[in-house]
Amino acid sequence: MFTSAEIIAIKDLLVPQNKIVIITHYNPDGDAIGSSLGLKHFLQQKGLQPEVIVPNDFPKFLKWMPDARKITIADYKRKQAGEAIYNADVIFILDFNASHRSGNLVGPWIEKARATKILIDHHQQPDAFDYVYSDVRIPATSQMVYHFIQALGEESLVNKNIAECLYTGIMTDTGGFRFRSTSATTHRIVADLIEKGADPAMITSNTWDTNTVSRLHLLALILGRIEVVKDGKVAILWLKRDELKELGFQKGDTEGFVNYGLSIMGTQVSAFFMEDLYEDFIKISFRSKDEVDVNQFSRKYFNGGGHINAAGGKYFKSIEETIEDFKEKMEAEEF
Missing domain, CATH: 3.10.310.30 (Diaminopimelate Epimerase; Chain A, domain 1)
Incomplete structure (x- = not known):
């Protein structure tokens, strides 16, 4: 987790006058979309207006999530995505460990951006950014976003939209809670997300019972x-x-x-x-x-x-x- 001093510094950045952008990796999966949208809804609860940008399109079975269809897809809206990254005061880098993992278009934009860059990710060997929360033991970045919210002391802001998105990210990246990295802490967080409005049956059906x-x-x-x-x-x-x-x-x-x-x-x-x-x-x-x-x-x-x-x-x-x-x-x- 970020140090106490880093959490204080990040809190100072999360103010309405700052432009916040959330970016995830090329070919976004359930954890990438779930963590990004979960963080977006949390920041909105704080009065901010963050924009989620993905390098390319993502599967239809993830588009049921709240505000999924408001995500800016850089492949389709290059000018909008590029300007948002260029003008950002803060960029959250979620579920990838190096700029090039966001592709040949978005990666260079991240490197050139003047924004403060905050990484939250669970992959090995992360690149250096202004603030780095990296832990390979955690099974999903969506779980790390929840830990981040806890570190800010703002779990009370977690609503149904946040809970649904983070639950989806954890569920997909743990293979339905089957993978060995799924811990007791993971299950405790999932239980809390259910109490805050995540419906496991609905989420599972919307995400996995969608075969073409x-x-x-x-x-x-x-x-x-x-x-x-x-x-x-x-x-x-x-x-x-x-x-x-x-x-x-x-x-x-x-x-x-x-x-x-x-x-x-x-x-x-x-x-x-x-x-x-x-x-x-x-x-x-x-x-x-x-x-x-x-x-x-x-x-x-x-x-x-x-x-x-x-x-x-x-x-x-x-x-x-x-x-x-x-x-x-x-x-x-x-x-």
């Missing part, structure tokens, strides 16, 4: 050809660009696919490989159990990183070559 036909077709395809290697310890799933197009892929359709590999008895690592729709690279998602560190594995071999049990990467070969390289490198890993 294209998503189910894609899921059926990859599950029908899932491959298990390394004596049953590693599962591999993959999709090609032409398959995505043929089956009507929509943004967010492959969310969570990588987790199916870990549901196989005996697996400790799941890897999902997908050709990018527009650019010539392979997008990779890694998940693992126990002490198997896919963060370091991805950093070392696949231009990525993340958490010990959840990481992503990019590779610039064909999907067939990428999978073969992965198999070779994974075979050399000891676990």
